[in-house]
Amino acid sequence: MEADLTLSIVIITKDTRELLEGLLDSIEKDASLMPLGREIIIIDNASTDGTEEFVKNACPHARYVRNDRNAGFAVAVNQGARVAAGRYVLLLNSDTRLIEGEVAKMVAAAEDIPDLGLMGPQLVYGDLSLQRSVAAVPGLTGEVLPGSSRVAHAAPAGSTGPARDVESLIGAAIMIRKNAFDDLHGFDERFFFFLEETDFCLRARRKGYRVVFFPGARVIHLQGRTVRKTWVKGRMEYNISLRKFIKKHHGRPYLVAFDAVRLAKSLAYVIAVPLSLFGMRMRLRYSYYLKLVVWYMRACPDDAGLRG
Numbered sequence: 274m275e276a277d278l279t280l281s282i283v284i285i286t287k288d289t290r291e292l293l294e295g296l297l298d299s300i301e302k303d304a305s306l307m308p309l310g311r312e313i314i315i316i317d318n319a320s321t322d323g324t325e326e327f328v329k330n331a332c333p334h335a336r337y338v339r340n341d342r343n344a345g346f347a348v349a350v351n352q353g354a355r356v357a358a359g360r361y362v363l364l365l366n367s368d369t370r371l372i373e374g375e376v377a378k379m380v381a382a383a384e385d386i387p388d389l390g391l392m393g394p395q396l397v398y399g400d401l402s403l404q405r406s407v408a409a410v411p412g413l414t415g416e417v418l419p420g421s422s423r424v425a426h427a428a429p430a431g432s433t434g435p436a437r438d439v440e441s442l443i444g445a446a447i448m449i450r451k452n453a454f455d456d457l458h459g460f461d462e463r464f465f466f467f468l469e470e471t472d473f474c475l476r477a478r479r480k481g482y483r484v485v486f487f488p489g490a491r492v493i494h495l496q497g498r499t500v501r502k503t504w505v506k507g508r509m510e511y512n513i514s515l516r517k518f519i520k521k522h523h524g525r526p527y528l529v530a531f532d533a534v535r536l537a538k539s540l541a542y543v544i545a546v547p548l549s550l551f552g553m554r555m556r557l558r559y560s561y562y563l564k565l566v567v568w569y570m571r572a573c574p575d576d577a578g579l580r581g
Contacts, residue, residue: 279309280380281359281451285349287318289367290327292495297332299370299493305377312336314357316349343580345465354454362454366445370399370493378490379448382436390453390482391474393442394490404494407439407486410475411468411515413527416534436487440478444470446492453482461521466507466579467514475522503579505561510578512565532569539565 282300286293293315300306300313313335317324319342328337338352354362361380375394383389396404409415447470457476460469474484512535519531542562546555568577 277310278312278359280306280361280363280376281312281314281354281357282363282365283314283316283350283353283357284365284367285316285318285346285353286320286324286367287343288320288322288324290320290322290324292367293324294327294331296365296367296369296371297328297335299372301332303371303373303376305374309377309380310359312358314338314353316340316353318343318345318349345462345580346467347460347462347464347469350469351459351462354449354451354459357451360451361448362451363448364444364446365492366494368495369446370495372491372493375490375492376448379487382487382489383448383450383485386436386483386485388481388483389450390457390477390480390484391442391447391449392436392485392487393439393447394492395486395488396443396445396494396496397491399493399495401491401493404496406443406488408441408443408471410440410471411518412523413531413534416531416538434488436485436489438483439486440484441471441474442484442486443494445494445496450482453477456480457482463517463521464514465510465575467511468518469514472518472521504557505564506579508561509564509568510580512568513573513575513578516573536566536569539569 284293284296297313300311313332315328315332315335315337317328317337317339319340325337325339328335336356340349350364354364361383363376379392379394383392393406396406398404457473457480461472464472478484516528516532520528523531539562543559543566546559546562564577568574571577
């Protein structure tokens with residue numbers, strides 16, 4: 274291992290072999306990564322689709338770790354980042370693709386920000402159109418007034434604007450300074466999936482690190498490919514993480530009020546919508562809100578989402 278390794282790439286995967294193949298191919302084709310002394314670490318959350326055989330054959334220089342169960346995203350990130358040797362750790366979802374030269378731009382920009390904690394690029398779709406790359410921290414105001422928490426696309430197409438501080442980043446592609454990751458003890462493993470990056474961003478800012486969005490670099494994100502087949506369970510998992518986030522960062526009265534608003538909105542949908550049940554999308558949404566109501570009635574168990 275090189276003593277002055279700059280970049281470690283950590284990839285989390287779970288039954289996404291075909292997506293992983295595309296990502297690894299984009300990494301191999303990005304010649305600008307070579308001077309950074311890159312290392313690739315793949316954490317596999319118990320895939321059953323031939324991922325292990327594929328990685329060992331196609332990318333033998335990668336460090337591959339296979340968990341014997343789906344340990345969740347935060348646990349897997351911590352596994353990878355803690356053994357990473359680079360000064361920067363680039364966390365990538367398996368449904369991302371690198372564009373040649375863009376990650377190198379991020380590293381160069383990060384070097385000029387001494388108090389940087391983490392940086393996110395402009396996420397784009399496969400056709401390079403803009404995708405939401407930053408997020409507001411969830412809270413009661415956003416539940417009561419949904420429009421107040423919307424975050425617009427960060428930059429016009431083709432922008433090479435300067436890096437700027439934001440509340441939180443979308444977790445599909447995040448570059449974290451390794452000493453900041455270690456200082457914050459990594460991701461909170463109570464979050465199985467969703468909002469672990471928002472929690473990390475919040476803790477980083479509270480400790481004096483900058484959370485930066487850099488629109489001058491782009492990463493392709495094939496959004497939703499990894500949870501599309503389990504959409505309802507995915508939305509339930511988001512609610513589990515959302516409640517844990519609110520409970521962690523706010524007091525008990527705030528949590529009670531938050532739960533009341535979420536439950537009232539779900540009940541309103543379940544009561545109002547049945548008369549117009551038509552089409553797959555409407556049935557999926559109805560199923561989701563019905564499960565959400567039942568979940569609240571069951572005292573919000575952890576097994577109602579992707580772990581169930």
